[in-house]
Amino acid sequence: MDFPGLFNYWIVIALMMIGFYIVISQGNLVKKIFGLNIFQVSVFVFYISMGKVEGGTAPILAPGFATYTNPIPSVLILTAIVVGVATMAVGLALVVRIRDAFGSIEDDEIAKLEGDVT
Amino acid sequence: MINISLLMIMVATALGLVWLRNLLAVVMFSGIFSLTAASLWVVLGAVDVAFTEASVGAGIATVLGLASLALTRTEHEKRTRVFHLPALIVVLVTGAALIYGTLDMPGWGDPDAPIHTHVAPRYIEDSLAETGVPNIVTSVLASYRGFDTLGETTVIFTAGVGVLVLLGRGRRYPVANPRVAAGGGPGRAPAAPGSEGAAVPGDSGEMRFKAILRVGGKLLIPPILLFAFYTQAHGELGPGGGFQAGVIFASAFILYALLFGVPMARAVAPASVLRGTLALGVLIYAGVGIAGVLLGGNYLDYSVLAHDPVHGQELGIILIELGVGITVASAMMTVFFVFAGQDPQQVD
Amino acid sequence: MVAVLLDGLSWLCLVAGVLAALIGGIGLLRLPDVFSRMHAAGLIDTLAAGLIIVGLVLQSPSWTVAVKLILIIVFILFTSPTATHALARAALHGRVLPWLGDRSSPSEGAPSSKA
Numbered sequence: 135m136d137f138p139g140l141f142n143y144w145i146v147i148a149l150m151m152i153g154f155y156i157v158i159s160q161g162n163l164v165k166k167i168f169g170l171n172i173f174q175v176s177v178f179v180f181y182i183s184m185g186k187v188e189g190g191t192a193p194i195l196a197p198g199f200a201t202y203t204n205p206i207p208s209v210l211i212l213t214a215i216v217v218g219v220a221t222m223a224v225g226l227a228l229v230v231r232i233r234d235a236f237g238s239i240e241d242d243e244i245a246k247l248e249g250d251v252t
Numbered sequence: 253m254i255n256i257s258l259l260m261i262m263v264a265t266a267l268g269l270v271w272l273r274n275l276l277a278v279v280m281f282s283g284i285f286s287l288t289a290a291s292l293w294v295v296l297g298a299v300d301v302a303f304t305e306a307s308v309g310a311g312i313a314t315v316l317g318l319a320s321l322a323l324t325r326t327e328h329e330k331r332t333r334v335f336h337l338p339a340l341i342v343v344l345v346t347g348a349a350l351i352y353g354t355l356d357m358p359g360w361g362d363p364d365a366p367i368h369t370h371v372a373p374r375y376i377e378d379s380l381a382e383t384g385v386p387n388i389v390t391s392v393l394a395s396y397r398g399f400d401t402l403g404e405t406t407v408i409f410t411a412g413v414g415v416l417v418l419l420g421r422g423r424r425y426p427v428a429n430p431r432v433a434a435g436g437g438p439g440r441a442p443a444a445p446g447s448e449g450a451a452v453p454g455d456s457g458e459m460r461f462k463a464i465l466r467v468g469g470k471l472l473i474p475p476i477l478l479f480a481f482y483t484q485a486h487g488e489l490g491p492g493g494g495f496q497a498g499v500i501f502a503s504a505f506i507l508y509a510l511l512f513g514v515p516m517a518r519a520v521a522p523a524s525v526l527r528g529t530l531a532l533g534v535l536i537y538a539g540v541g542i543a544g545v546l547l548g549g550n551y552l553d554y555s556v557l558a559h560d561p562v563h564g565q566e567l568g569i570i571l572i573e574l575g576v577g578i579t580v581a582s583a584m585m586t587v588f589f590v591f592a593g594q595d596p597q598q599v600d
Numbered sequence: 601m602v603a604v605l606l607d608g609l610s611w612l613c614l615v616a617g618v619l620a621a622l623i624g625g626i627g628l629l630r631l632p633d634v635f636s637r638m639h640a641a642g643l644i645d646t647l648a649a650g651l652i653i654v655g656l657v658l659q660s661p662s663w664t665v666a667v668k669l670i671l672i673i674v675f676i677l678f679t680s681p682t683a684t685h686a687l688a689r690a691a692l693h694g695r696v697l698p699w700l701g702d703r704s705s706p707s708e709g710a711p712s713s714k715a
Contacts, residue, residue: 139359139360140354140357141360143357144354147351147354148347149259149262149263149266150347150350151347152267152269152270153266154346155270155339155340155343156269158336158339159340162330164275164324165269165278168279168282171285171309171313172282175286175289175305178289178305179262179289182292183360184367185296186296187368188361188362190363191297192297192299193387194386194388194389194491195376202376202388203296203298204367205388205392206367206371206372207367208301209393209397212301212304212493212495213401213404213495214404215309216495217404219308219309219313220412220583221407221411222316223415223587224411226316226317229324230320230323230591231418233323233324239324239326240329
């Protein structure tokens with residue numbers, strides 16, 4: 135197997151897992167959301183890596199080029215990025231509301247407060 | 253080779269994020285991560301995506317993160333759980349399963365991979381003749397996969413409405429005369445330098461020290477707006493389009509709000525207008541579809557919009573990109589104004 | 601002949617730019633406080649970025665590319681001093697005092713103060 139081979143994909147999977155680890159292990163809600171962002175961007179990197187064609191140029195048709203990168207992953211990810219930031223804004227807005235209601239953005243403190251209420 | 257080094261920078265940044273306790277630094281690292289990803293995508297030939305990530309991930313997301321930190325009034329995490337054994341086990345098992353899954357994948361960049369042999373060649377060979385648009389990403393986004401993009405635009409619209417519902421009411425910025433609130437008058441006493449927690453570093457007076465920032469900002473805002481329009485209009489020929497243009501357009505207003513205060517920026521782009529344009533963009537998009545139906549075609553079939561099918565396609569793509577741009581710009585501005593317009597003192 | 605000369609000049613600029621970026625990066629890690637670190641960052645913003653872009657302009661195939669590159673450097677020269685100014689002001693506002701060497705350094709301005 136020549137060098138790039140699957141190595142790229144493995145690094146991307148490592149990145150995804152770091153993001154996933156932040157989401158499940160950290161207690162701070164803001165940090166969780168940014169961990170989710172890492173996870174999300176890694177998935178985007180995975181898609182774009184799959185669309186790469188050896189020696190291909192950007193998918194804008196121009197005379198003199200024959201090989202183009204696959205445009206479909208670009209299209210999917212382009213919209214996903216903007217949707218991702220929009221949903222992240224909703225997540226952060228929820229965090230702000232949680233801070234209003236519980237006075238904390240640490241998940242164990244929130245769980246304790248909720249336990250007191252019920 | 254360069255993509256491996258960029259990926260390694262991304263790994264280092266992500267690992268740093270696990271250890272960091274300072275949330276301000278977490279937000280900054282996330283911005284660095286996004287910008288590195290954008291550079292990687294330029295190398296991989298996905299210029300449209302890189303463009304979007306650079307403006308969204310490194311720009312808007314960072315501003316939103318900082319604004320929410322100011323609102324939750326936290327700078328540090330209580331404790332870091334760097335080692336959390338159950339989580340580590342789950343992550344390692346998942347990662348191993350995913351790597352096992354990649355073993356059957358074709359090598360990276362292999363031109364004969366299944367992904368490159370089904371619809372992609374058709375787009376590359378026929379899209380110019382069918383739509384008259386050289387940028388394949390734009391033609392696929394707006395025409396071939398128009399339904400998908402309509403859905404995504406609606407999601408952005410919904411997210412904008414969601415943020416408005418969550419934070420927009422009841423905790424609004426105290427409405428005052430915008431000029432007074434911005435503290436811009438030269439004769440006014442500057443605010444106390446110790447006043448903490450201003451979410452927007454533009455409204456604490458001290459005109460003398462802000463002169464450099466404001467002049468620099470004023471010089472930059474017109475080129476940013478011009479670039480947004482260029483990106484919108486040039487999206488068919490080069491990298492760009494409604495998504496990027498909307499974000500860049502909104503970032504000019506965000507810069508204005510940071511320099512001159514949210515009330516001043518809201519005076520330029522009032523909430524009522526933004527709420528209208530937020531819906532207008534989706535309406536334009538969906539309306540182009542209806543127009544196609546009325547002219548005897550299918551929903552979102554642009555060929556019937558003009559006498560010549562190719563002209564119809566071009567017209568349809570330009571119109572729906574305009575709709576996307578309007579919705580994205582209004583959504584980003586709405587979200588920013590809602591976040592930055594909160595009064596942090598009111599939280600407690 | 602001219603092509604070879606241009607190519608050599610371009611490579612010289614690129615290598616010098618990369619060296620400047622490297623020195624700036626080392627300075628960013630090694631210098632004692634926020635304000636002196638900002639000098640190191642300034643080296644990357646101005647000299648390194650400028651030299652790399654001049655090198656790329658010399659390599660550019662058409663004049664439109666060259667104009668775009670020059671526009672980039674113009675914008676960098678506008679924004680980075682403004683951003684540095686904002687950063688320094690924010691640091692002062694946050695009561696970070698400059699490091700004054702070993703003689704009578706104020707407690708808050710000690711090298712260990714956070715960036």
